[in-house]
Amino acid sequence: MYYVLGIDGGGTKTICLVMNEQRQILGRGEAGASNYQSIGANAALISIESAIKAAIEQTGKIQVQAICLGLAGAGRSKDIEVIQGIIRDLQQSPNLPIEWILPNNIIICHDALTALVGGIGNDVGVVVAAGTGTIVFGRNQQGQTKRVGGWGYILGDEGGAYNIAVAGMKAAMRAYDGRELSTCLVEDFKNQLGLESIEDLIEVVYRRGWGVREIASLAPVVDNAAVNGDEVAREIIDEGVRELVKATRVVVTELVGDDFEIVTVGSVWKAKSNIRKKFMESICAEFGNVRVILPRYEPAYGACLLALKQLHFS
Structure with missing residues (x-):
């Protein structure tokens, strides 16, 4: 054996x-x-x-x-x-x-x-991983591989939970300043973190020693706001989807010819704001020879x- x-x-x-x-x-x-x-x-x-x-x-x-x-x-x-x-x-x-x-x-x-x-x-197809960070990786029948992303929270990770959370907090601060559209994210972050004022977000982010994973854990605040119809949150989610589609497009265009599968893995795909559905609709409309699946x-x-x-x- x-x-x-x-x-x-x-x-x-x-x-x-x-x-x-x-x-x-x-x-x-x-x-x-x-x-x-x-x-x-x-x-x-x-x-x-x-x-x-x-x-x-x-x-x-x-x-x-x-x-x-x-x-x-x-x-x-x-x-x-x-x-x-x-x-x-x-x-x-x-x-x-x-x-x-x-x-x-x-x-x-x-x-x-x-x-x-x-x-x-098996080892032929494409994986689109979107958790705290993001990476798209593919391999074709000839053994050729292509990777897009995976450069970490400072240099990349567009469409990941950390990126979504930071975009949401930035939008809340801009709205509080009056620089951008008003958004429920101001109150939502206050309620989630038990803050008296959104200004206290400074203490959370800079002084509590929060790392990437702690910040990424706030992505559901943006997700829930998008589900509840907040336009600012919706745009953040949609931009994340666009980035994931863009990265996947590069891998698919370079590697894959015949019918193949794309597997989506990671916490972001479980979002309530239909991130996975939007991704599927976009990528399948562009490439008719793909099937988007959940991990086997x-x-x-x-x-x-x-x-x-x-x-x-x-």
Whole structure:
């Protein structure tokens, strides 16, 4: 029996699945964040080890013939070197009852690839990830890939929750100043955060030590305002959709010819203001050969499939 590990690691949590060559899931483990760029390599190692340990508690001691790690920010050679060090430490860990048989069967990739493979069930198509940040990634039948976005909250991430939340707060402040149209976002942010005045938003944003994820958590304020008919909020949401369509258009135009699928993953697609419907209508009107789908499997499942493919189980 062949066993592989598929790991999906990000800035919030780490998931590990144990799969055999028949694509049966034999164990699942979850732990904390494993984006080493934000928490450090040692902390990332601890999270990955904990997720693996939890997954194999359901299997007992096993031989692992391949491992795939789909990790946030793992696209550069320097990142891969760090992650290779983490894998070496895992193989030497006394906490993992695993016999490692990994001559060349180690795959390190960015999490957009595992989201694509997990979401669609194979490695051909396009994934449009819109959570805290955004990235569009595609792969065609010839193995060519194209990535658009994923540049982080300062340089990109248009259409993501952080971008939507910041746009909403900026609109509220402009409306309060009288520089732009009035919007219910002024009162909505006050109510959400328990502020006496919208001016107190300064204390929240600058003095509480809020990071990207805390700010991104305010995106539903804008979403709800759009649902309730606020024109300013609607325009913010519509601009986010336009950016996601624009990024997807670049990937589709460059890569894909025949019929293919686009999988949407991430929290933004669950918005009440029909973001996903608007995106689908726009992209399908432009490209008649696409189908927009919800994820069939989770990214860690995609990591397992990539590991099996390395062992020639396709």
